[in-house]
Amino acid sequence: MPRARSLHPDRLAAAALAVIDRDGLAGLTMRAVATELAMSTMALYRYVTDRAELELLVADWCLRDLDTSVPADPQWTDQVKTLALRVRAQVGAHPQAVPLLIANRQRSRPLLRWAESVVTVLAAAGFTGTGRVIALRALVGYLNGALLQEQLGALGGPGTEAIASQTDFPVMRETARAALGVTPEQEFTGGLDIVLRGLRRSDPEPGGPPSS
Incomplete structure (x- = not known):
């Protein structure tokens, strides 16, 4: 039996994101989204199979306006930096949804389009084979980790303040005070600049980018 078309996927994703923004990721349940849409939980299953499908809709919705075009910056490192900053700017309004973006990075079409642009830049810079794979993984790993850490607590938060006032680890105390x-x-x-400098200086494969 085909699903009814009275509920557009965008409306469903927006409702799920509203639940996440209000109650956190732990609050995302089929029942909570159904309540947000003023419908029964069973009726919601006419539109999504399970929570995994719902999470993918949210990930795509968060990045629906992401500009994935290759930037016109003259240096490949600046192009990659611009692409990464675009993702950060796009998800900034919905930090609670960051784990969903990470979990769905290989299924979300906006994220796949973004990754295609990144590897296009890397390929043009001379990265080939496993060197390109590792470069992409390094960039994605930094981006995911940085976004998640920022979502969990920025440097100026209470955790850093607590370290800055302790006496057992003096070098960490000094570092935390600077971090504030x-x-x-x-x-x-x-x-990100540190990661890009490392990639620029890495030993290239044959035909890869020259060290600088």
């Missing part, structure tokens, strides 16, 4: 002055933007772009 670091903005989320500085943390993200600074870490």
